[in-house]
Amino acid sequence: MKWEESKKGYENYLKLEKSLSQNSIAAYINDINKLIEFLGKNVKKTSPDKVKLQHLKKFVEWLNERGVSPRTQARTISGIKSFYKYLLIEGKITSDPTALLESPKIGRKLPDILTMEEIDELIDAIDLEKAEGQRNKAMLETLYSCGLRVSELVSLKITNLFFDQGFVKIEGKADKERLVPVSSRAVKEIQKYMDGYRKNLKIQKESENILFLNRRGKKLSRVMVFTIIKNLADKIQLNKKISPHTFRHSFATHLINGGADLRAVQEMLGHESILTTEIYTHLDRDYLKNTIHQYHPRS
Template structure:
């Protein structure tokens, strides 16, 4: 078997059968590229995926470690490689999965960076609404924080999926799964101002007529543009935190849970397949936990 052709087939499997986005597929391919680079350097490229052994995979991970790649990234690489060989086994292109006993490095649970409500207000207040795109940017950040969206969900948000009368928006998430997310009156107000003050002045590209947030050329915004908007604002107020669009999503979830929201409800709003993923937002401070114990435990 040829590595390149099998990876191409795997990409098709991820897109059609798993329904993954292009970004997710590219992440898998990037991880597999490291394996191909290793087998090239080792001189065993001619073996193909069906000739790789567990020993060689372990050697590959040692090779990755020597290049200073973090344990968390190593775990992701192993996950991508395991998925690839599982696919080959399903397609009967290999008889035995060499990754069955391949172990991932132990990694701690990394808590996401979050912003306080005051910090979010400071970032949004730094937007210059005198600039044509100012109201758009304000609407973008209010929507990110109000709804806890992924950046890909934000840039794909459609006008036809806004149900402001009911207080909901419809999101097309990972693997094309749809969900309804409540939206705040503040975000609705800022979106309506953006629609009336900025978007209606644009010459909209035919492919973007139903897309909510547009650039100056009337086309859908890119992921990079959302990152740039936030980075520029954070630098403008001198904030030292590493803030990204996902920080607003983390803050949305954390503020809800800290305020007493049901974990299952937050899972639904975030579009997490497993509630285990949502549990990372339950990082309450120790003083709060101690006070809860004192207040509610029968022995306290």
């Protein structure tokens, strides 16, 4: 059994049977490549079916020695386990060497969030004198209004905007679709962008139905959205490390802290498991502090 052949079959399995996005598939394949790199340096020529538990334990040690964080180690091990599960399903192996492989224990990290004031400050910092200013304002309003992943934002289609009904249709992970309410403020900024900046672009053929475009009339990259947000954070000297995903975290946290039903938030975020959504039930620290001061007998 050869690695390249096994990887190709695994890639097709992830694409056709698991319906994963290209980015997710690339991440899983990268996990396998890390294992191949380790084996090439530390073990005599070994095929996928010859890998043993002791090899995998040494692989985890190797990741640790290279300074890979426990969270990244756990994600990589999950990818390796998925690969061997595929080989087992396909009958390529008769026993799974990852069955007894343990992942490092990691704490549950609460996501960073922005306050409403910080979101307003970021959006107000956008220079509307620049041609792309209105596009950037519409993007940030949409990110926060709908709680989108950055991949969902850059892929948002004009034909999926249902402003009369107050919804947008999102094509999420594994091609799953969901309807998400959109705020009147986001609608207003999107319409201003479409009537101005977008209308004056020479739009490329494959991007005609994509809402947010770059100056060349093509679909924006995810990296570009990261850069826009980073530059705005620097401009207002925001003392937080933020990304497009921070707007999604803030959307969910503000809804739950405001009393929204957890199931409704799960549906809007497109989470498969409500356990993923439950991370947003952490309470505002000021609220906790005030509660302690008000009700604790020794405060």
